[in-house]
Amino acid sequence: MNMEKEVTIYDIAELLQLSAATVSRALNDHPAINIKTRQKVNAKALELGYRSNTFASNLRKKTTQTLGVIVPRLNSHFMSSVLAGMEVVANKAGYHMLISQSLESFQNEKSNVRTMFNNRVDGLLVSLAYDTETYDHFAGFVKKKVPLLFFDRVTDYLGCPGIVIDNIKAGQEATEHLIQQGCVRILHVTGNLLRNVYADRLAGYRQALRKAGIEVREELVVVNDLSAEAGVDLAQAIMHMEHRPDGVFVSSDVCAVNCMKTLQGAGYQLPEDIAFVGFNNDHVSEIIEPKLTTIDYPGKQMGELAVSTMINHLKGIQAIDSTSSITMHTRLIVRASSQRAKS
Amino acid sequence: MNMEKEVTIYDIAELLQLSAATVSRALNDHPAINIKTRQKVNAKALELGYRSNTFASNLRKKTTQTLGVIVPRLNSHFMSSVLAGMEVVANKAGYHMLISQSLESFQNEKSNVRTMFNNRVDGLLVSLAYDTETYDHFAGFVKKKVPLLFFDRVTDYLGCPGIVIDNIKAGQEATEHLIQQGCVRILHVTGNLLRNVYADRLAGYRQALRKAGIEVREELVVVNDLSAEAGVDLAQAIMHMEHRPDGVFVSSDVCAVNCMKTLQGAGYQLPEDIAFVGFNNDHVSEIIEPKLTTIDYPGKQMGELAVSTMINHLKGIQAIDSTSSITMHTRLIVRASSQRAKS
DNA sequence: CTGAAAGCGCTAACAG
DNA sequence: CTGTTAGCGCTTTCAG
Numbered sequence: 001m002n003m004e005k006e007v008t009i010y011d012i013a014e015l016l017q018l019s020a021a022t023v024s025r026a027l028n029d030h031p032a033i034n035i036k037t038r039q040k041v042n043a044k045a046l047e048l049g050y051r052s053n054t055f056a057s058n059l060r061k062k063t064t065q066t067l068g069v070i071v072p073r074l075n076s077h078f079m080s081s082v083l084a085g086m087e088v089v090a091n092k093a094g095y096h097m098l099i100s101q102s103l104e105s106f107q108n109e110k111s112n113v114r115t116m117f118n119n120r121v122d123g124l125l126v127s128l129a130y131d132t133e134t135y136d137h138f139a140g141f142v143k144k145k146v147p148l149l150f151f152d153r154v155t156d157y158l159g160c161p162g163i164v165i166d167n168i169k170a171g172q173e174a175t176e177h178l179i180q181q182g183c184v185r186i187l188h189v190t191g192n193l194l195r196n197v198y199a200d201r202l203a204g205y206r207q208a209l210r211k212a213g214i215e216v217r218e219e220l221v222v223v224n225d226l227s228a229e230a231g232v233d234l235a236q237a238i239m240h241m242e243h244r245p246d247g248v249f250v251s252s253d254v255c256a257v258n259c260m261k262t263l264q265g266a267g268y269q270l271p272e273d274i275a276f277v278g279f280n281n282d283h284v285s286e287i288i289e290p291k292l293t294t295i296d297y298p299g300k301q302m303g304e305l306a307v308s309t310m311i312n313h314l315k316g317i318q319a320i321d322s323t324s325s326i327t328m329h330t331r332l333i334v335r336a337s338s339q340r341a342k343s
Numbered sequence: 344m345n346m347e348k349e350v351t352i353y354d355i356a357e358l359l360q361l362s363a364a365t366v367s368r369a370l371n372d373h374p375a376i377n378i379k380t381r382q383k384v385n386a387k388a389l390e391l392g393y394r395s396n397t398f399a400s401n402l403r404k405k406t407t408q409t410l411g412v413i414v415p416r417l418n419s420h421f422m423s424s425v426l427a428g429m430e431v432v433a434n435k436a437g438y439h440m441l442i443s444q445s446l447e448s449f450q451n452e453k454s455n456v457r458t459m460f461n462n463r464v465d466g467l468l469v470s471l472a473y474d475t476e477t478y479d480h481f482a483g484f485v486k487k488k489v490p491l492l493f494f495d496r497v498t499d500y501l502g503c504p505g506i507v508i509d510n511i512k513a514g515q516e517a518t519e520h521l522i523q524q525g526c527v528r529i530l531h532v533t534g535n536l537l538r539n540v541y542a543d544r545l546a547g548y549r550q551a552l553r554k555a556g557i558e559v560r561e562e563l564v565v566v567n568d569l570s571a572e573a574g575v576d577l578a579q580a581i582m583h584m585e586h587r588p589d590g591v592f593v594s595s596d597v598c599a600v601n602c603m604k605t606l607q608g609a610g611y612q613l614p615e616d617i618a619f620v621g622f623n624n625d626h627v628s629e630i631i632e633p634k635l636t637t638i639d640y641p642g643k644q645m646g647e648l649a650v651s652t653m654i655n656h657l658k659g660i661q662a663i664d665s666t667s668s669i670t671m672h673t674r675l676i677v678r679a680s681s682q683r684a685k686s
Numbered sequence: 687c688t689g690a691a692a693g694c695g696c697t698a699a700c701a702g
Numbered sequence: 703c704t705g706t707t708a709g710c711g712c713t714t715t716c717a718g
């Protein structure tokens with residue numbers, strides 16, 4: 001591939017009448033090296049177009065300066081914010097990111113984990129796929145004590161730390177808000193209940209209802225994939241319900257917004273006929289009319305926190321198992337989609 | 344870090360009374376290895392939990408099976424779609440992706456390129472930062488003949504292939520559409536003209552105007568960063584214009600949509616007072632009311648195409664310089680935001 | 687079909 | 703402050 005021969009530390013060493021070890025140390029800013037030597041070496045390296053060979057170095061040091069990241073999908077507003085946050089912190093600390101997506105499939109997740117393992121990432125950050133039920137595919141990491149951290153969609157099967165928001169509380173707040181607005185028949189739409197994020201929001205929803213003395217009805221809980229298309233289907237389903245809800249709490253803004261548009265197209269008045277609350281504070285929540293009440297979900301900060309926690313651990317500053325879980329703040333942003341005259 | 348000793352091919356070799364060379368070959372499905380030996384080796388490897396050491400292998404083979412990707416930002420709808428497309432193709436072909444973001448800064452881009460270079464990625468895929476004016480930072484790749492490919496925001500300074508859409512044509516179509524709708528004073532809002540995507544759309548806009556015999560006025564071209572905030576500022580600027588435009592063509596849906604919302608908030612009727620056309624077919628374009636006419640921009644496909652072009656080249660199937668540039672199709676999606684009674 | 691041997695480029699004892 | 707030495711784990715001629 002590369003026609004020109006690569007310059008090595010030996011070339012520099014020879015030209016400067018030094019040993020390779022000295023050159024190596026100089027290049028790595030080893031304190032016990034004469035400043036002048038260091039300058040000479042650096043100058044020569046630049047002159048020759050030297051580039052350090054990461055593999056040789058990794059092979060020796062048994063560290064890769066690389067973090068693996070496995071996410072369900074790269075292309076969601078939330079996830080790309082998380083990744084953006086991660087990249088900044090990782091980059092600043094001199095780490096690289098190897099990124100792959102499971103596309104919500106357990107099989108892909110498994111193979112991605114394997115790849116990360118073979119690539120000897122220094123640490124692995126994972127947000128679980130929709131249908132992951134077993135965790136044996138992470139066994140290699142646990143066994144080799146390679147730090148593993150989950151974010152957003154977590155598990156505590158493996159005793160690894162997780163970065164999450166308080167989904168129960170968020171679900172509760174969203175529901176309580178609808179109740180305060182006079183809703184008594186609240187539909188909750190969420191994702192696969194295997195995942196903590198969805199199960200917890202549902203739990204919060206139920207708590208809020210119970211606390212308000214409203215009966216919890218199973219037919220008012222819908223599980224779908226929270227996609228835009230699912231939002232359209234949801235609207236159809238709502239229109240065909242015998243007893244239509246007067247409030248809807250959806251675990252995703254994108255899904256909520258598409259549902260709203262469809263209902264509006266069919267002549268529904270929002271929030272008068274049905275009040276809506278979404279989740280994520282996605283960009284679309286401010287574009288829809290009426291603007292969507294939602295839960296602000298700090299994706300970028302979550303990414304930053306996940307990586308900095310990981311790196312602190314890798315640097316030995318912080319034992320990773322000492323932190324079993326970090327919970328981030330969320331808050332309800334009230335907008336027009338849910339505001340009605342008090343009952 | 345890892346408490347347990349790693350299993351190497353030597354361990355397997357010893358246990359099986361073979362040479363390391365044979366084990367290596369067996370593991371790599373070398374044709375000249377007895378099927379039985381191969382099976383024995385693979386079984387043993389599995390049993391011992393062997394994992395190949397990528398560095399040692401890379402160090403020898405001088406290839407990394409890794410593609411570097413540098414994008415302006417990870418968290419835009421368009422870019423995350425591109426990356427999602429890239430990941431799928433790369434993964435399928437057994438390549439990994441090292442991803443970093445320039446955050447639209449030339450300095451970051453430079454340092455990211457350097458990192459990719461030191462990491463000896465097999466190929467580099469780049470979408471240029473906003474303010475990149477020189478291309479010396481890519482010299483290492485060119486010199487070492489490491490394939491370099493640009494997508495979306497490209498340059499032909501380096502004679503590298505680029506994957507693009509026909510921005511001139513798209514800009515022209517968008518503008519012509521507004522003209523057909525009776526607009527005669529069309530404002531064009533776009534990004535830094537250093538970047539082909541924005542310069543070309545502007546060129547298309549101008550062509551369309553000239554073709555229709557409409558005077559091209561410099562005060563009707565606005566350059567900003569196309570962010571949501573810029574959209575709000577834009578609306579303010581429009582409201583303060585002496586001669587307000589009757590049509591606006593914005594190079595980004597997000598920016599367009601925020602501008603529209605602000606104008607609507609100030610009492611403007613859209614599209615009656617001002618017709619809008621955006622760019623990208625972002626999710627928000629279907630949420631805003633009236634829905635935004637826009638140019639469909641196939642992000643995922645662009646990502647897929649970029650990586651498959653790169654990989655074909657790496658496999659030697661296709662010389663990379665033979666393809667100097669690939670242009671992808673776009674199309675105008677007409678929605679309510681631009682439809683007015685014919686003049 | 688299999689083995690021996692050399693070396694990819696770097697770093698970390700250890701010694702001076 | 704600098705040099706010597708050894709070896710990380712793998713692949714690849716070259717020989718059988």
